[in-house]
Amino acid sequence: MSTAALLRTDSAVRPTHRPGFTDLVRSEWTKFTSLRSTWWSLGVMTVVSLGFTVAATATYTHDYPHLDAATQSQFRTDTVGLILQPAAQFAQLAVCVLGVLLIASEYSTGMIRATMLAAPRRTSALLAKAATLAAAVFVLSEVVAVACFLIGSRIVRAHSVVSITDPTSLHAVLGFGAYMTLIGLVALSLGTLLRHPAAGISMVLAMQFVLAGVVGMIPGSVGKHLAGAMPSGATVIMGSGHNASNVYSPAQGLLILLGWVAVLGASALHTVKKRDV
Amino acid sequence: MTTANTHTFDAAPAIEARGLTKSYGGRTAVADLSFAVHAGRVTGFLGPNGAGKSTTMRLLLGLERPEAGEALIEGRPYAALIAPMTRVGALLDAKAFHKGRSARGHLLALARSQALPDARVDAVLDLVGLSSVARKRAGGFSLGMAQRLGIAAALLGDPRIVLLDEPVNGLDPQGILWIRTLMKQLAAEGRAVLVSSHLMNEMAVTADHLLVIGQGRLLADCPTAEFIERHTDPAVYAATPQVARPALLEEAFMRLTAGAAEYSAH
Ligand SMILES: Nc1ncnc2c1ncn2[C@@H]1O[C@H](COP(=O)(O)OP(=O)(O)O)[C@@H](O)[C@H]1O
Ligand SMILES: [Mg+2]
Numbered sequence: 001m002s003t004a005a006l007l008r009t010d011s012a013v014r015p016t017h018r019p020g021f022t023d024l025v026r027s028e029w030t031k032f033t034s035l036r037s038t039w040w041s042l043g044v045m046t047v048v049s050l051g052f053t054v055a056a057t058a059t060y061t062h063d064y065p066h067l068d069a070a071t072q073s074q075f076r077t078d079t080v081g082l083i084l085q086p087a088a089q090f091a092q093l094a095v096c097v098l099g100v101l102l103i104a105s106e107y108s109t110g111m112i113r114a115t116m117l118a119a120p121r122r123t124s125a126l127l128a129k130a131a132t133l134a135a136a137v138f139v140l141s142e143v144v145a146v147a148c149f150l151i152g153s154r155i156v157r158a159h160s161v162v163s164i165t166d167p168t169s170l171h172a173v174l175g176f177g178a179y180m181t182l183i184g185l186v187a188l189s190l191g192t193l194l195r196h197p198a199a200g201i202s203m204v205l206a207m208q209f210v211l212a213g214v215v216g217m218i219p220g221s222v223g224k225h226l227a228g229a230m231p232s233g234a235t236v237i238m239g240s241g242h243n244a245s246n247v248y249s250p251a252q253g254l255l256i257l258l259g260w261v262a263v264l265g266a267s268a269l270h271t272v273k274k275r276d277v
Numbered sequence: 278m279t280t281a282n283t284h285t286f287d288a289a290p291a292i293e294a295r296g297l298t299k300s301y302g303g304r305t306a307v308a309d310l311s312f313a314v315h316a317g318r319v320t321g322f323l324g325p326n327g328a329g330k331s332t333t334m335r336l337l338l339g340l341e342r343p344e345a346g347e348a349l350i351e352g353r354p355y356a357a358l359i360a361p362m363t364r365v366g367a368l369l370d371a372k373a374f375h376k377g378r379s380a381r382g383h384l385l386a387l388a389r390s391q392a393l394p395d396a397r398v399d400a401v402l403d404l405v406g407l408s409s410v411a412r413k414r415a416g417g418f419s420l421g422m423a424q425r426l427g428i429a430a431a432l433l434g435d436p437r438i439v440l441l442d443e444p445v446n447g448l449d450p451q452g453i454l455w456i457r458t459l460m461k462q463l464a465a466e467g468r469a470v471l472v473s474s475h476l477m478n479e480m481a482v483t484a485d486h487l488l489v490i491g492q493g494r495l496l497a498d499c500p501t502a503e504f505i506e507r508h509t510d511p512a513v514y515a516a517t518p519q520v521a522r523p524a525l526l527e528e529a530f531m532r533l534t535a536g537a538a539e540y541s542a543h
Contacts, residue, residue, distance in 0.1 A: 013363075013393070013397055013400075013434070013435035014363070014393075014435075015360045015363060015391055015392035015393055016392050016393070016394060017392050018359060018360070018392070019359070019360050019390065019391050019392035023389055023390055023391070023392045024390055026389040026390075027386045027387070027389040027390035028386075030382065030385050030386040030389055031375075031378070031382075031386045034378050034379065034382030034383075034385075034386070035375065035377050035378055036377055037377060105375060106375070109372075109373065109374060109375050109376060110369075110370055110372065110373030110374075111373060111374050111375050113340060113369055113370075113373055114373060114374065114387060114430060116339075116340060117338060117340070117361065117362065117365075117367060118361070118362055118387055118390040118391060119390060120338075120339050120355055120356040120358065120361055121356060276335070276340065276341040276342065277335075277340040277341070
């Protein structure tokens with residue numbers, strides 16, 4: 001190579017327009033799609049979802065004649081929950097890892113400085129990341145949810161018939177995408193606050209797989225309500241709303257999760273704005 | 278002097294620090310630092326390890342906030358710039374990119390954030406000599422290649438101002454020569470180049486102007502030749518032929534900082 005090569009004689013070197021938020025989203029989308037870990041996470045999310053839908057629906061269908069009446073009735077009144085919730089409970093792991101890594105890997109590699117130099121108002125860079133993650137996770141989760149629903153409802157149809165065109169089913173299918181997306185944003189916020197990939201992943205997994213169990217040990221209905229108010233409790237949004245074991249309705253579950261995203265997201269934005277890079 | 282009028286519209290300096298002060302956990306890293314960096318020359322930012330060079334650069338770029346003072350780029354804070362990478366290019370640390378991304382992917386993401394055409398990415402890859410490995414994982418790059426990628430990112434927006442923090446650290450002689458030539462060329466094209474180093478010899482051969490810093494304070498701000506003349510033993514200076522005088526920078530620096538015993542303590 002030669003350093004005598006052109007720099008300023010290259011007349012193409014001007015922004016094609018005044019860059020704005022859309023350009024930051026394009027930039028974040030480029031980053032997102034140019035990492036193998038993104039495709040791995042999304043692939044794992046898809047496979048695990050389908051796997052757990054099949055496993056849960058097949059097990060219940062097979063065991064149905066031996067179940068007590070209460071469980072049988074729960075199976076029939078919350079069939080969508082049976083189809084979608086086990087899938088989401090386990091597949092969210094991939095989304096959590098993806099969300100944390102999206103930002104924490106920038107801190108751990110030093111890439112964050114390049115990001116902040118490109119977008120020195122800082123919060124817009126994080127918002128562009130959030131938009132990218134949310135769009136990708138929502139679209140893919142909806143495709144996955146429809147596939148899970150179609151497969152799961154076929155497996156259970158001997159004992160319970162649900163159609164994807166029922167409003168309850170539609171809400172649940174939309175709820176699956178909303179849950180995955182919002183959990184991804186929770187993970188992104190935690191990754192921003194903690195900066196270290198391992199710390200962020202540990203924290204978000206503890207939050208999703210341990211926290212509800214711990215607060216649920218508080219005796220009486222307090223423990224049940226608290227456990228349901230944790231982000232992981234929001235899986236009710238992909239249920240029928242008629243499951244006796246749920247303390248919150250799907251709509252309340254959505255509000256709870258939105259609340260978590262609002263609180264953690266606002267702290268992440270505030271921290272990014274204030275903290276030295 | 279009849280043309281004096283034409284100079285009344287003098288623009289703000291490329292970079293200006295006004296009373297920059299920053300401390301970490303009560304320990305002062307940069308103290309009341311004021312200086313200006315002008316276009317068309319290489320300004321060397323010289324000081325021992327821990328003097329506050331990197332901190333100053335992060336303050337100039339808005340990555341950190343000063344406790345007092347302000348940092349201005351052509352008269353405005355960095356954070357107020359539109360498409361900042363087209364105004365200022367910076368190389369802070371080599372390898373500050375995601376290991377799993379290709380060089381091209383890394384630069385494409387940066388270019389798109391500034392609304393720069395994708396073609397510019399291939400142009401800078403070519404400029405730094407990375408075209409043949411553009412699609413390889415940047416995590417596998419040698420330090421020299423990583424440094425080139427960092428330079429490519431800095432030059433992506435064809436900026437008028439370039440900041441380089443210890444760009445020759447760890448490079449082989451060929452890499453050092455490449456950076457040195459590049460910096461001189463950038464200055465010759467009329468850009469402002471601020472380059473930090475703790476290596477006297479490096480600064481002596483590249484910098485036209487010196488900002489010398491010790492323990493976060495500015496110790497000198499003058500042309501390199503003048504700095505050497507002012508701070509070397511006059512007898513030694515007189516006895517040294519002109520071409521060899523850059524080699525006296527180290528001695529000049531040592532004499533200037535002789536009072537600050539703390540240097541040897543760190
Ligand atoms: N992020 C940080 N946290 C704590 N101390 C820091 C940090 N960055 C720099 N320092 C301290 O500030 C001083 C100046 O450091 P630095 O700017 O890196 O110097 P230089 O680049 O000249 O070697 C040093 O004492 C260093 O230990
Ligand atoms: Mg340094």
